[in-house]
Amino acid sequence: MKKLIFATNNKHKIEEVSSLLSGKVEIISLAAAGLEGEIPETSDTLQGNALQKAQWVWDRTKSDCFADDTGLEVEALDGAPGVYSARYAGEHCSFDDNIDKLLRALQGETNRKAAFRTVICLIENGEPHYFEGKIEGTILTERHGIRGFGYDPIFLPNRYAVSFAEMPLEVKNLISHRGLSVKKLVDYLVKK
Numbered sequence: 001m002k003k004l005i006f007a008t009n010n011k012h013k014i015e016e017v018s019s020l021l022s023g024k025v026e027i028i029s030l031a032a033a034g035l036e037g038e039i040p041e042t043s044d045t046l047q048g049n050a051l052q053k054a055q056w057v058w059d060r061t062k063s064d065c066f067a068d069d070t071g072l073e074v075e076a077l078d079g080a081p082g083v084y085s086a087r088y089a090g091e092h093c094s095f096d097d098n099i100d101k102l103l104r105a106l107q108g109e110t111n112r113k114a115a116f117r118t119v120i121c122l123i124e125n126g127e128p129h130y131f132e133g134k135i136e137g138t139i140l141t142e143r144h145g146i147r148g149f150g151y152d153p154i155f156l157p158n159r160y161a162v163s164f165a166e167m168p169l170e171v172k173n174l175i176s177h178r179g180l181s182v183k184k185l186v187d188y189l190v191k192k
């Protein structure tokens with residue numbers, strides 16, 4: 001069976017992708033591949049960071065591998081926090097700090113359009129391939145729901161009546177940026 005190293009130590013991400021590829025491709029975590037250390041993420045684009053992370057694994061293993069990077073892009077803020085979504089309120093900030101900062105930045109703003117975007121970079125035989133997933137929605141004026149993580153309580157996907165944090169995970173995974181990007185990767189891999 002084909003093996004792919006996923007450049008993440010996030011168990012939830014490994015499980016999600018492994019279940020979608022079960023029986024077709026074996027997903028190997030960084031730890032299982034014997035890789036340790038902080039992977040640099042210094043690009044100012046999602047695509048650049050995904051490539052940087054996948055390249056870090058390729059350079060050390062010469063094995064096929066992939067990495068992902070996600071950002072929340074808010075129209076009225078010219079695409080911020082974007083690639084800096086994890087540390088929008090500063091290094092080591094919490095999800096709540098990020099939400100508070102975003103709500104403050106959008107106080108009184110009527111254009112609340114936003115999108116989550118995920119870019120996956122697969123390196124196969126040394127060549128990068130990109131897969132993108134995007135979901136559009138709006139930023140709520142206050143938190144709704146307690147599920148999920150990150151900006152979920154203030155993100156209302158278009159055509160839905162509830163925030164990401166009010167949805168069961170299975171529903172969110174079906175429509176989310178990450179779910180869509182993973183589906184494109186899976187479609188590419190199983191067609192081979």
Ligand code: IMP
Nearest residue numbers: 068069070071072085086149150151152
């Ligand atoms: P990562 O590239 O997957 O680590 O995502 C970067 C940051 O984007 C996270 O730290 C979260 O703040 C935010 N984020 C990514 N995916 C989601 C999501 O599904 N819901 C809410 N926030 C997310």
